[in-house]
Amino acid sequence: MLSVHEITTAYQGLVAISAVSIEVAKGEIVCVAGANGAGKSTLLKSIAGAERPRSGTISFDGARIDGKPQHMITAGGIAFVPENRRLFPRLSVRDNLRLGSYLYRSEANRDEPLDLVFKLFPRLSERLEQRAETLSGGEQQMLAIGRALMTRPRLLMLDEPSQGIMPKLVDEIFQAVKRIRDTGLTVLIVEQRMAECLEIADRAYILQTGRVLMKGPAAEISTNPDVRKAYLGL
Amino acid sequence: MTAETIIQSLASGLLMGLLYGLIAVGLALIFGLMDVVNFAHGEFLMIAMYATFFLFAFFAIDPLLSAPLVAAALFVFGAVVYLLIVRFAVRAKANAGMVQIFSTFGLAIVMRGLAQFFFTPDYRSVTNSWLGGKTISVGGIFLPEPQLVGALVSIAAFAGLYFFIHRTDFGRALEATREDAGAVALVGIDKNRVFALGWGLGAALVGLAGAIMAIFFYVYPDVGASFALIAYVTVALGGFGSVFGAFAGGIIVGLVEATTALILPPSLKSVGIYAVYLLVVFVRPRGLFGSM
Numbered sequence: 001m002l003s004v005h006e007i008t009t010a011y012q013g014l015v016a017i018s019a020v021s022i023e024v025a026k027g028e029i030v031c032v033a034g035a036n037g038a039g040k041s042t043l044l045k046s047i048a049g050a051e052r053p054r055s056g057t058i059s060f061d062g063a064r065i066d067g068k069p070q071h072m073i074t075a076g077g078i079a080f081v082p083e084n085r086r087l088f089p090r091l092s093v094r095d096n097l098r099l100g101s102y103l104y105r106s107e108a109n110r111d112e113p114l115d116l117v118f119k120l121f122p123r124l125s126e127r128l129e130q131r132a133e134t135l136s137g138g139e140q141q142m143l144a145i146g147r148a149l150m151t152r153p154r155l156l157m158l159d160e161p162s163q164g165i166m167p168k169l170v171d172e173i174f175q176a177v178k179r180i181r182d183t184g185l186t187v188l189i190v191e192q193r194m195a196e197c198l199e200i201a202d203r204a205y206i207l208q209t210g211r212v213l214m215k216g217p218a219a220e221i222s223t224n225p226d227v228r229k230a231y232l233g234l
Numbered sequence: 235m236t237a238e239t240i241i242q243s244l245a246s247g248l249l250m251g252l253l254y255g256l257i258a259v260g261l262a263l264i265f266g267l268m269d270v271v272n273f274a275h276g277e278f279l280m281i282a283m284y285a286t287f288f289l290f291a292f293f294a295i296d297p298l299l300s301a302p303l304v305a306a307a308l309f310v311f312g313a314v315v316y317l318l319i320v321r322f323a324v325r326a327k328a329n330a331g332m333v334q335i336f337s338t339f340g341l342a343i344v345m346r347g348l349a350q351f352f353f354t355p356d357y358r359s360v361t362n363s364w365l366g367g368k369t370i371s372v373g374g375i376f377l378p379e380p381q382l383v384g385a386l387v388s389i390a391a392f393a394g395l396y397f398f399i400h401r402t403d404f405g406r407a408l409e410a411t412r413e414d415a416g417a418v419a420l421v422g423i424d425k426n427r428v429f430a431l432g433w434g435l436g437a438a439l440v441g442l443a444g445a446i447m448a449i450f451f452y453v454y455p456d457v458g459a460s461f462a463l464i465a466y467v468t469v470a471l472g473g474f475g476s477v478f479g480a481f482a483g484g485i486i487v488g489l490v491e492a493t494t495a496l497i498l499p500p501s502l503k504s505v506g507i508y509a510v511y512l513l514v515v516f517v518r519p520r521g522l523f524g525s526m
Binding site: 088089099 | 420
């Protein structure tokens with residue numbers, strides 16, 4: 001479904017990822033793990049069109065998407081929830097969700113994914129009139145995922161969904177990701193919390209200083225002795 | 235000074251203030267949307283007034299009828315200014331603030347120069363329009379009809395704008411872009427399109443004001459300058475970027491101007507506005523209705 005081939009992305013001459021290749025198949029949860037500064041966020045931003053790779057190709061469902069403007073990539077079926085969530089802080093929860101279905105504004109059933117969003121995150125339905133900025137960190141993450149689902153993506157990309165969230169809610173978010181996949185979506189998730197991420201993922205990549213260090217089925221990676229020592233602290 | 239003179243002045247001030255609000259709102263809209271001050275705002279007003287004048291002079295279309303046409307033409311003009319100039323100015327890698335200022339300031343000078351060249355510096359006026367020179371008496375107070383209609387148009391325009399921003403999808407996209415222009419692509423919105431439509435809308439509103447102003451004000455290449463200055467004060471007073479602050483700011487400016495004219499000699503009528511402006515800047519720098 002998603003095929004990233006040897007992309008290199010640099011910021012002001014500084015190479016953040018170098019010749020990174022990853023594959024994501026339909027219906028998978030793929031986890032990209034690695035330490036801070038490994039280039040995980042840059043990888044997602046490059047796929048989403050928020051950063052332009054210097055070289056390499058990215059294809060989604062057989063069509064090249066690298067170099068396309070970001071809003072076109074969203075419209076093409078890839079929803080991106082960035083690290084800092086980028087909600088519209090002074091707009092209500094309702095308006096944030098409604099903006100998610102902006103692409104379908106002329107359709108009668110534009111808010112169709114809303115059922116799923118409320119099923120996953122019932123507390124959002126209780127806070128519809130609240131401004132997004134008044135939500136807790138966990139609720140903001142839920143809203144960001146909810147807004148992304150409203151764009152009706154085929155691929156959902158999450159950048160560090162556990163960041164800045166109290167531990168109890170982290171689990172709730174990861175369980176929601178599993179349920180999202182069960183509805184037929186494909187998920188690419190970037191995390192520093194490798195243990196939780198590997199638990200829900202089918203396959204995983206480990207990035208280190210901008211390169212793919214290791215890849216394989218999540219179960220294999222989580223039992224790899226080197227990974228356990230270096231990343232899982234076991 | 236009788237009570238009647240005071241009421242008379244305040245009523246005229248209120249009408250003029252509503253027009254000031256209409257002139258200023260486009261400026262506030264664009265600033266709120268992308269933090270860019272359009273220094274050619276007065277020249278947008280100027281070309282709208284010329285357009286109204288020429289439509290009247292050559293085709294005998296009354297300003298009341300040409301106002302929607304002029305607003306539509308200004309909409310296109312504003313969007314084109316964004317797409318051809320501002321879009322590139324905001325991308326400047328170095329000194330972005332200066333580049334933005336000088337790009338719209340340069341545009342203002344070019345527009346004024348072209349107007350002087352093609353339209354000559356002569357003062358023109360729309361004579362014998364439907365409303366020109368007419369007044370209406372309301373309970374002993376005489377109100378000039380062009381200003382009265384201008385005030386009503388302004389109120390209608392603000393009501394329309396309010397509805398548009400709060401009740402339509404595009405309005406919501408506009409609000410979202412104001413909040414975080416870098417995030418709208420996450421929901422599939424092209425921010426350049428929103429910016430272009432924002433410039434179009436801002437220009438259309440000042441175009442509407444220009445069409446009404448042409449009924450009772452001389453049209454000449456520099457006409458925008460004094461009104462633009464008032465518009466900047468209005469926007470700063472109301473709160474930078476606040477669309478409805480511009481509405482309230484306009485009314486305050488109109489009333490203060492009228493009050494000053496009652497107390498001070500006519501040549502000092504602008505003193506009051508700038509005094510209030512300075513006071514607000516010192517006491518509440520974000521403006522009366524600014525939220526930042």
